[in-house]
Amino acid sequence: MPIVADRKLDCIGLFCPMPILKTRDALQQMDVGQTLEMLSDDPASEADMQSWTARTGHDLLEIDKHGAVFRFLVRKTR
Amino acid sequence: MARSSASSSERHGRTAASAAVSRVYLDYGGFSPVDPRVVALMRPFLEGGVGNPSAPHSLGLEARASLDGARAKVARLFGGAPGGVIFTASATEANNLGIRGVAQRANGRHVVTSAVEHISVLNACRHLEKRGYAVTYVPVDAEGRVDPDAVRRAVRGDTALISVMAANGEIGTLQPLRELGRVARERAVPFHVDAVGAAGRVALNVEECAIDLLTLSSNDLYGPPGAGALWVRPEVPLGPIILGGSQEGGYRAGTENLPAIVGMGVAAELARSEGAAEAARLTALRDRLLGGLLQRVARARLTGARGAARLPHHASLVVPGVKADGVLMELDLRGVAASTGSACNMASGEPSHVLRAIGCAREESEGSLCFTLGRWTAAAEIDVVLDAVPAVVERLRRLAP
Numbered sequence: 001m002p003i004v005a006d007r008k009l010d011c012i013g014l015f016c017p018m019p020i021l022k023t024r025d026a027l028q029q030m031d032v033g034q035t036l037e038m039l040s041d042d043p044a045s046e047a048d049m050q051s052w053t054a055r056t057g058h059d060l061l062e063i064d065k066h067g068a069v070f071r072f073l074v075r076k077t078r
Numbered sequence: 079m080a081r082s083s084a085s086s087s088e089r090h091g092r093t094a095a096s097a098a099v100s101r102v103y104l105d106y107g108g109f110s111p112v113d114p115r116v117v118a119l120m121r122p123f124l125e126g127g128v129g130n131p132s133a134p135h136s137l138g139l140e141a142r143a144s145l146d147g148a149r150a151k152v153a154r155l156f157g158g159a160p161g162g163v164i165f166t167a168s169a170t171e172a173n174n175l176g177i178r179g180v181a182q183r184a185n186g187r188h189v190v191t192s193a194v195e196h197i198s199v200l201n202a203c204r205h206l207e208k209r210g211y212a213v214t215y216v217p218v219d220a221e222g223r224v225d226p227d228a229v230r231r232a233v234r235g236d237t238a239l240i241s242v243m244a245a246n247g248e249i250g251t252l253q254p255l256r257e258l259g260r261v262a263r264e265r266a267v268p269f270h271v272d273a274v275g276a277a278g279r280v281a282l283n284v285e286e287c288a289i290d291l292l293t294l295s296s297n298d299l300y301g302p303p304g305a306g307a308l309w310v311r312p313e314v315p316l317g318p319i320i321l322g323g324s325q326e327g328g329y330r331a332g333t334e335n336l337p338a339i340v341g342m343g344v345a346a347e348l349a350r351s352e353g354a355a356e357a358a359r360l361t362a363l364r365d366r367l368l369g370g371l372l373q374r375v376a377r378a379r380l381t382g383a384r385g386a387a388r389l390p391h392h393a394s395l396v397v398p399g400v401k402a403d404g405v406l407m408e409l410d411l412r413g414v415a416a417s418t419g420s421a422c423n424m425a426s427g428e429p430s431h432v433l434r435a436i437g438c439a440r441e442e443s444e445g446s447l448c449f450t451l452g453r454w455t456a457a458a459e460i461d462v463v464l465d466a467v468p469a470v471v472e473r474l475r476r477l478a479p
Contacts, residue, residue, distance in 0.1 A: 055440075
């Protein structure tokens with residue numbers, strides 16, 4: 001069953017570092033265990049999100065791409 | 079922050095003679111105080127008696143003449159035709175105009191750039207990627223230098239533009255523009271150079287380096303913020319990215335910021351006449367700073383190129399075992415303003431793309447420090463930093479777990 005995100009964040013049209021900064025700020029306002037869906041069409045955001053979640057320890061549950069738009073599903077872990 | 083420090087140093091006359099150094103400003107790469115001679119010549123353009131350069135009266139005609147005078151002064155700095163200068167509001171805007179403006183007129187759908195460009199070049203390229211262009215980000219060596227042969231190999235039949243910076247603002251490395259220009263000319267691809275940081279500090283000539291488009295920043299030349307320029311070789315097809323009236327030949331709509339543009343012209347003139355002597359003075363101070371820091375801070379390592387292969391005013395290093403934010407905060411408390419060299423890095427907490435590109439380990443890149451010297455940097459300021467940095471690093475390393 002697909003995960004329904006607790007919160008959605010639209011970063012379409014923005015470029016590095018804004019998708020990461022806005023993801024960080026959104027997660028700060030959420031509870032541990034909650035999930036955030038972030039949409040971005042910055043070609044750099046796939047690598048950026050992978051490296052940022054690896055460093056910060058949040059779970060990157062899903063990455064998929066619809067046309068030019070990436071959809072990231074992140075679970076807050078701490 | 080930088081701005082208030084600039085104006086306070088202006089009040090104090092900003093001379094080396096203010097011997098008791100209360101404030102050490104080594105973040106000229108972040109903001110440069112505007113030269114008082116520039117401010118003096120800008121003043122009448124702010125205080126009245128000047129028209130809109132497009133206006134049909136005599137004040138408008140005078141404004142037009144001042145605008146074209148600034149154009150000629152800016153062009154003279156790098157040996158370009160004055161008619162090719164398009165004034166913008168910033169170097170970021172000039173980079174966008176150069177890259178997106180050439181791409182929209184070209185038949186080719188491919189751009190070659192380097193992995194260490196300024197964020198305004200990288201994000202303009204990503205914007206093109208989103209619109210179906212392919213972009214090759216050519217890697218750099220451990221000192222941050224682009225290999226012209228790698229650029230040659232990256233060029234394809236449909237390459238619309240090669241864009242490589244003159245010098246890196248984070249690690250100070252100068253790029254081999256002459257060789258890169260030769261590659262571009264050989265393959266008949268327009269060559270764009272982001273010359274922020276290098277202009278006015280190292281010799282730069284668009285004919286010698288076969289440059290077709292060149293980006294400049296006013297503030298980087300000790301001119302006012304709020305102005306930049308893109309120079310375009312007249313035969314290179316360009317399209318506008320800001321639409322409106324017929325200012326700047328239709329390539330950059332919007333009433334010209336005449337006071338800032340006049341200031342940029344004066345700043346360019348001063349850079350042309352004084353740049354070489356200033357570079358020699360700063361090179362000596364820079365070498366003393368870098369040499370001293372590498373000697374006094376255990377395990378510190380230079381980032382970027384050495385000696386003549388780097389910007390004369392630029393010192394950058396990585397210090398393992400400390401976080402740059404912590405060092406900068408402690409230095410600030412001691413009256414020293416410096417930076418990590420990368421705003422992007424500061425904001426997201428990710429290692430900067432430049433340090434990643436030169437193969438810095440994460441632990442090292444967290445301790446990245448950047449000192450940029452300038453027109454009013456005094457020897458006494460270097461002494462302060464040579465005392466402060468080793469002490470701060472030692473303290474922070476002791477506190478670290």
